[in-house]
Structure formats: C-alpha cells, structure tokens
Amino acid sequence: MDLNDLIEIAEKENAGAKPIRLRCCTAAGCLSQQGDAVKNALQQAVADAGMSDRVEVIGVGCMGLCSAGPLVKVDPDGALFEQVQPEQCASIIASLNGGGPASASVGSDDIPFFSKQHPIVLENSGRINPERIESYIATGGYQALYHSLRDMAPADVVEEISKSGLRGRGGAGFPTGLKWATVAKMTAERKYIVCNADEGDPGAFMDRSVLESDPHRVLEGMAIAAYAVGATQGFVYVRGEYPLAIARLKTAIQQARRMGLLGTQIFESPFDFRVDLRIGAGAFVCGEETALLRSIEGQRGTPRPRPPFPAQSGLWGYPTLINNVETFANIAPIVTRGSEWFSGIGTEKSKGTKVFALAGKVTNTGLIEVPMGTPLRTIVEEMGGGVPDGKVKAVQTGGPSGGCIPAAHLDTPVDYESLAKLGSIMGSGGMIVMDQSDNMVGVAKFFMEFCMDESCGKCVPCRAGTAQIHKILSKITDGLATSADLDTLRSLCEMVKSTSLCGLGQSAPNPVLSTLRYYPDEYQACIDGGATAEASA
Amino acid sequence: MAVKTLTIDGKAISAREEQTILQAARENGITIPTLCQLNGTSDIGACRLCLVEVAGIPKLLPACVTRVGEGMEVSTDSERIREYRKMIVELLFAERNHVCAACVENGHCELQDLAISVGMDHSRYDYMNPKCAVDITHPRYGIDHNRCVLCGRCVRVCDEIEGAHTWDFQGRGANTRTISDMFVPWGQAASCTSCGKCVQACPTGAIFRRGSTVAEMKKDRTRLDFIVTAREKKQWIA
Numbered sequence: 001m002d003l004n005d006l007i008e009i010a011e012k013e014n015a016g017a018k019p020i021r022l023r024c025c026t027a028a029g030c031l032s033q034q035g036d037a038v039k040n041a042l043q044q045a046v047a048d049a050g051m052s053d054r055v056e057v058i059g060v061g062c063m064g065l066c067s068a069g070p071l072v073k074v075d076p077d078g079a080l081f082e083q084v085q086p087e088q089c090a091s092i093i094a095s096l097n098g099g100g101p102a103s104a105s106v107g108s109d110d111i112p113f114f115s116k117q118h119p120i121v122l123e124n125s126g127r128i129n130p131e132r133i134e135s136y137i138a139t140g141g142y143q144a145l146y147h148s149l150r151d152m153a154p155a156d157v158v159e160e161i162s163k164s165g166l167r168g169r170g171g172a173g174f175p176t177g178l179k180w181a182t183v184a185k186m187t188a189e190r191k192y193i194v195c196n197a198d199e200g201d202p203g204a205f206m207d208r209s210v211l212e213s214d215p216h217r218v219l220e221g222m223a224i225a226a227y228a229v230g231a232t233q234g235f236v237y238v239r240g241e242y243p244l245a246i247a248r249l250k251t252a253i254q255q256a257r258r259m260g261l262l263g264t265q266i267f268e269s270p271f272d273f274r275v276d277l278r279i280g281a282g283a284f285v286c287g288e289e290t291a292l293l294r295s296i297e298g299q300r301g302t303p304r305p306r307p308p309f310p311a312q313s314g315l316w317g318y319p320t321l322i323n324n325v326e327t328f329a330n331i332a333p334i335v336t337r338g339s340e341w342f343s344g345i346g347t348e349k350s351k352g353t354k355v356f357a358l359a360g361k362v363t364n365t366g367l368i369e370v371p372m373g374t375p376l377r378t379i380v381e382e383m384g385g386g387v388p389d390g391k392v393k394a395v396q397t398g399g400p401s402g403g404c405i406p407a408a409h410l411d412t413p414v415d416y417e418s419l420a421k422l423g424s425i426m427g428s429g430g431m432i433v434m435d436q437s438d439n440m441v442g443v444a445k446f447f448m449e450f451c452m453d454e455s456c457g458k459c460v461p462c463r464a465g466t467a468q469i470h471k472i473l474s475k476i477t478d479g480l481a482t483s484a485d486l487d488t489l490r491s492l493c494e495m496v497k498s499t500s501l502c503g504l505g506q507s508a509p510n511p512v513l514s515t516l517r518y519y520p521d522e523y524q525a526c527i528d529g530g531a532t533a534e535a536s537a
Numbered sequence: 538m539a540v541k542t543l544t545i546d547g548k549a550i551s552a553r554e555e556q557t558i559l560q561a562a563r564e565n566g567i568t569i570p571t572l573c574q575l576n577g578t579s580d581i582g583a584c585r586l587c588l589v590e591v592a593g594i595p596k597l598l599p600a601c602v603t604r605v606g607e608g609m610e611v612s613t614d615s616e617r618i619r620e621y622r623k624m625i626v627e628l629l630f631a632e633r634n635h636v637c638a639a640c641v642e643n644g645h646c647e648l649q650d651l652a653i654s655v656g657m658d659h660s661r662y663d664y665m666n667p668k669c670a671v672d673i674t675h676p677r678y679g680i681d682h683n684r685c686v687l688c689g690r691c692v693r694v695c696d697e698i699e700g701a702h703t704w705d706f707q708g709r710g711a712n713t714r715t716i717s718d719m720f721v722p723w724g725q726a727a728s729c730t731s732c733g734k735c736v737q738a739c740p741t742g743a744i745f746r747r748g749s750t751v752a753e754m755k756k757d758r759t760r761l762d763f764i765v766t767a768r769e770k771k772q773w774i775a
C-alpha cells in the first residue's frame with residue numbers, strides 16, 4: 001500500500017458512485033426509530049422501480065439532527081426527508097422519477113442548525129459509509145498518516161499538533177501537543193496509545209456518534225499519534241453500552257489491518273502499530289484516565305493519585321498517551337491542512353471546533369459542531385431553535401461535573417476559560433437546555449445522585465460526601481431542611497471539591513455550587529415553603 | 538543519594554529525595570493524621586486525612602504519596618485543613634455503624650484516636666445506618682462490615698506482604714464492600730492462609746480475632762513492620 005494505491009481506491013470508489021445517492025442514517029439514534037427498516041425499504045423500492053442503475057442507497061453515520069430521525073438525504077442537492085417511515089419509501093423513490101411529491105415530510109438543511117456549524121470532526125459523519133474503508137479513503141482518508149510517515153519526522157508531527165493549539169476534548173482541555181511531547185520524550189522500551197471512548201455523561205453522545213459514523217478517522221489519528229510519540233500498541237477503551245460503535249470499530253480495525261494501514265510495516269515503512277479494543281463494564285469512573293488504565297490492565301477500575309501521570313507511567317508502568325475520541329478525530333485534518341488553518345478557527349486560547357450534544361428543552365436536539373467561542377445564545381436559540389413554548393432558563397454544560405449557566409449569561413462565548421469563569425466547564429460536550437418548569441434544586445439533586453452512584457468508593461470525601469450531599473438535597477426538596485442545612489451543604493461541597501482524589505469527586509459538587517450561586521432563592525423557597533421539587537430534566 | 542531541604546510547619550528539615558512528605562514529617566516528630574497509610578504496604582492516597590498545604594500550589598496534596606521537593610513550604614495544620622480533617626472523620630462515623638461501646642476494638646481503635654485528635658465530639662451529618670453483614674465463617678477470625686472504613690489496608694497487606702490476595706473490594710460508592718476471594722464467605726476463601734496479617738492491619742474493629750469481646754481486641758502493627766523490614770534491618774541475626 002502506498003499513496004498511489006490510496007488514490008486509486010479513492011478514484012474507483014468515486015467513479016462507482018451512481019448519479020443519485022440516498023444517504024440513510026444508520027447511527028444509533030435513527031436505528032432506534034427503525035432507520036434500518038427505512039434503508040431496506042428504500043433499497044427494495046429502488047429495485048422495484050428498476051432504478052438500480054442510477055440510484056443507490058447507502059447507510060451513513062449520524063447527520064446531527066437526531067430529533068428529526070430517521071433522516072434520509074438525497075444527493076446531489078436533493079431533499080432532506082425527516083421522520084421517514086418504511087411505508088413512505090416507495091413514494092420517495094417515485095418522486096425521484098417525477099412521480100409527484102413524496103409522502104415523507106421534507107426538512108431543510110438550510111436552517112441555522114446546519115448552516116452555523118463548522119464540521120471538522122463531523123465532516124464525514126452522515127456522508128460516508130462507516131462500514132467501508134473505501135468510503136473513508138475516498139475522502140482522502142489515511143493520506144494524513146501516509147504524509148506523516150513519509151514526509152515528517154515524529155518530532156515534526158508533535159510540533160505541528162502543538163502549533164495547532166489543539167486542547168484535549170475530554171473535559172479538562174490540556175494542550176494536546178504538550179501531552180504528546182511528554183510521551184515522546186520518555187525513553188522506554190514500550191509505549192502505549194489509548195483512546196478514551198468511555199463516554200459516560202448523561203445525555204452526551206458525541207464520541208459514540210463519531211465512532212459510529214467515522215471510525216477510521218479515529219484510528220488514523222491514533223496511528224499518527226503512535227508514530228509521533230513512538231508507540232506500537234494502541235487500545236480503544238469503549239463502553240459496553242455502545243454495541244454499534246464497538247461493531248463498527250471492529251470492522252474498521254480489520255479492514256485497516258487487511259490493507260496494511262494498521263499492523264506491521266504500515267505503508268511499507270518500519271512503523272508498526274496495532275490497535276485492540278477493550279470494552280468497559282459500565283463504570284462512569286473508568287472515564288477517569290488512571291481508572292481507565294487500571295481497567296485495561298484487568299484490574300478494578302479505581303483512580304490513583306497523580307503524579308506520576310500516565311504520560312510518565314501508564315499502562316503496566318510504561319509511558320502512555322491517552323486522548324479522547326474527539327481529540328484523535330482532529331488529528332488527521334490538522335496534519336493534512338496544517339496547524340495554521342486549525343489555529344485560525346476558534347478563540348485565542350481555545351482553538352478549533354467543539355462537538356456538542358444538544359439536549360433538553362430545545363426544538364432541535366442532536367449533535368452540532370461549532371467553532372470555539374460561539375456564543376451560547378447562537379447554539380441554544382438559533383441552532384437549537386429555542387425552547388418550544390417558553391424561555392430558556394439555564395443551560396447545563398459539562399454533565400455531572402459541570403454547572404448551570406443562567407439565561408442572563410447566554411452571550412458567553414463557549415470556550416474553556418469563559419465557561420470556567422461561570423462555575424461550569426466545557427466537559428466532553430453535553431449541553432442540556434432548561435426552561436422555567438425545571439427546578440434547579442431538582443437538577444442539582446439529579447446530578448448528585450448520579451455522582452453518588454458512580455463514585456468508585458476509594459476516597460472518603462467522594463464516597464461518603466456525595467451521599468451526604470444527596471441526603472441534604474433530598475431533605476431540601478422534601479421540605480424538611482432548615483437554613484442550617486444549607487450551610488452544611490455549602491461547606492460539604494467545598495470540602496468534597498478540595499479533598500477528593502480524582503476529577504469525579506473534585507467536580508461532583510459543581511452542579512450544586514453553581515445552582516446555589518445563581519438560584520439561591522429556589523433553595524430558600526424549598527426551605528421556607530416546604531415545597532417539593534423534582535428534576536424534570 | 539540526593540537530599541532536599543524543606544520546611545514543615547515552619548521547621549526546617551532535610552529529607553532524602555525519594556521520601557514522602559509524610560515520612561519526612563514523621564522522622565522529624567511532626568504528626569500528620571493518616572488512616573489508609575500502612576507502613577510496609579503501598580500508599581494509595583485514599584482516606585485524604587493526610588492532606589497538607591504546600592505554598593504556591595492551590596491544591597491540597599496527600600502527604601503520604603507526595604514526594605518532598607527542594608524549598609517546599611509545607612503546612613500541616615492550617616485552619617482549613619483542620620476543618621476538612623474533622624469533616625472527613627465525621628463522614629466516616631456517619632457512614633456505617635460505629636457503635637464504640639459495643640466494639641471489640643474500643644479503646645485501641647485508630648478511628649477513635651483520630652476522632653479524639655481532630656476534636657470531634659459528634660457528627661454533624663446524618664447517620665446513614667446501612668445494613669451491613671458480619672462474617673464469622675472463618676474458624677479464627679471475623680469481619681464486621683459495620684466497622685469497615687474501606688481503607689484497603691487488609692487488601693494490601695494480604696496481597697503485598699502475604700501474597701495471597703484474599704481480600705478485595707466489590708461494588709461502588711457507599712455500596713463498596715470488602716470481600717474475600719470471589720465474594721464467598723471468608724471461611725470458604727481458598728486463598729486465605731489464616732496468617733492473620735489483615736487482623737493486625739485493620740485500623741478498626743472490622744477485622745477481629747474471634748472470641749474477643751468488647752475492648753479486648755488489641756492490634757500489633759509492629760509485627761507487620763518487622764515482617765517487611767526485618768531483612769534489611771537484619772533484625773533476626775540477633
């Protein structure tokens with residue numbers, strides 16, 4: 001396999017495309033609404049109409065607007081059909097032949113939900129067939145890996161990533177280039193690459209979607225990273241709740257290996273890189289990097305104190321580079337288009353784009369990718385279409401580790417620093433919109449219950465502290481609390497935040513602290529009035 | 538051997554570079570409360586009682602796993618730390634059923650000593666009153682989960698010193714339980730050699746010698762130390 005072979009595969013793939021192409025979403029969201037039946041019905045209808053010579057139906061990954069699924073898009077320049085039912089498929093095919101309008105509802109892809117996006121990570125999502133490597137290669141796939149191996153020294157690759165300003169997309173926003181440089185500097189007989197795909201925040205599905213829609217992109221990013229830091233073995237740690245992502249990754253790894261794009265002597269160079277899957281068993285804490293590494297080692301997934309950081313001593317004591325799915329998905333485009341192109345997007349300190357899973361009380365829910373620094377208002381009101389009948393009250397970002405941002409701050413640009421200033425975090429990209437019917441104490445209690453259940457139980461503040469915080473919150477929502485309980489709550493939150501061992505415990509109080517900061521009267525109202533409030537989020 | 542100089546609570550001290558803040562403090566007669574730490578076993582930084590402040594670092598650092606550094610200014614006894622420690626101990630007492638008056642360890646218990654040293658007279662938190670089992674299937678020893686603080690000392694002593702790895706944890710959060718083998722009663726745990734090291738290691742009355750009654754269970758940590766360090770200290774060549 002060399003560059004010419006790649007180009008040949010791409011040309012063949014593009015030449016084989018038929019004049020009309022129907023793209024059916026076959027990612028988990030649409031599949032859960034009979035997306036596969038729609039795809040089969042379309043294929044059948046094409047055959048029945050005798051149009052197989054010029055129409056093809058392909059399964060693609062997520063197109064983003066999950067609330068309107070199953071989605072079918074007609075290429076080139078055709079309609080976007082929403083909420084397609086299998087019965088409507090014959091009429092869709094007939095409409096292509098001038099047989100009158102289709103019975104399926106036609107959406108528009110010229111709405112802000114799509115037009116305000118800036119897809120990099122998701123540029124292939126919903127366009128290519130994630131189960132065929134040729135489909136990825138046809139978009140220029142694996143050329144970045146070829147370019148790195150053939151034209152760049154490992155140090156050049158690290159330098160390029162550093163210059164791009166890319167920061168880790170898993171939550172904390174650590175500079176990716178710096179992490180790579182650290183692992184690259186370590187001298188060790190073995191090094192590892194780990195892709196963290198243990199996405200666990202309630203309501204977040206960015207990584208799942210990327211893996212289901214464009215798995216090769218992640219593998220290519222990992223391979224480039226391996227070359228840059230000198231690793232030969234990689235693991236993708238993906239949660240067991242993502243069977244489709246696991247299946248597609250497996251297929252992708254096999255295909256890449258068969259073509260000599262993974263395995264030994266990649267592109268006939270001396271570079272070897274093998275990737276294996278490790279399936280998580282459902283513990284949220286295994287998204288924490290040291291717990292994840294222990295889990296890969298076959299041990300109980302509990303965090304350990306850092307330092308030493310995984311970059312120095314990770315899997316089985318060897319230097320390990322661990323990045324999340326979205327971070328790896330950014331690598332190939334940076335190598336192909338250059339660090340300058342990438343650093344031209346976003347804000348001064350937060351470069352590039354970020355994928356968000358927009359959920360809650362908004363008209364359009366689904367996945368969006370926007371440049372860093374996009375105001376929250378643009379995302380929620382323009383792209384999300386606002387709250388169906390009502391007003392935005394708050395936006396929760398960062399999942400159980402994040403905080404609630406009140407509507408008054410909707411003009412805040414979304415970047416690492418601005419969100420932190422408001423007491424929330426970027427996190428992995430969950431974004432839940434709340435309206436006036438949501439009670440903030442209930443929201444805080446919902447997230448605290450999640451953290452309490454997911455605490456690994458190793459350190460006292462998180463294990464016993466979250467349980468006590470939850471108990472106090474329950475007292476408050478049950479109308480049994482006094483003002484003294486509020487003080488206990490506040491001090492306990494501060495303590496759990498400052499003394500817990502890992503990020504889970506350190507950030508668990510954030511939803512409580514941020515709602516205490518912005519909605520103290522809702523807490524007070526529960527205490528004064530004995531009101532009962534439950535999360536409706 | 539490189540040596541670092543630092544100050545702990547204003548006292549200038551020197552320490553070997555591989556030493557932890559805790560070891561350096563102890564060598565110099567400065568007490569930092571600990572619970573999960575046990576000489577001779579690996580340090581896991583789990584109980585968070587040994588947290589200290591280091592000038593210039595906003596985070597609190599666990600003294601048992603943090604190495605000394607040149608010029609470090611450590612303080613172990615600030616108002617904030619004292620309050621947090623007290624809260625941790627109160628949380629532990631509220632978490633399970635620590636009824637000292639009916640405990641085999643009463644009077645010799647590390648948790649009790651901690652409570653006294655942090656000046657705790659009651660817990661400000663509600664008692665959780667969980668239902669916990671008592672396992673006395675082992676012929677010589679028993680484990681009372683009501684008293685367990687999940688410090689992991691039994692797990693480490695069994696794995697790292699005895700090499701049996703009978704103990705481990707199952708479950709998450711407040712439901713975490715110390716279990717023997719693959720969650721069988723201790724008496725049926727085939728890997729247990731009945732050496733009794735976990736009995737000595739356990740800081741509370743959770744693991745005890747059968748037949749002990751209230752306040753009779755006294756533990757001897759020096760024997761564990763001896764097993765680990767006797768060779769290098771040549772203690773058996775009398």
Ligand code: SF4
Binds near residue numbers: 462
């Ligand atoms: S903070 Fe929570 S999850 Fe993290 S080590 Fe402590 S108990 Fe485990």
Ligand code: SF4
Binds near residue numbers: 684686715739740741
């Ligand atoms: S049984 Fe004792 S030594 Fe073991 S974890 Fe519980 S308190 Fe610690």
Ligand code: FES
Binds near residue numbers: 573574581582600602
């Ligand atoms: S003694 Fe250091 S954390 Fe327990």
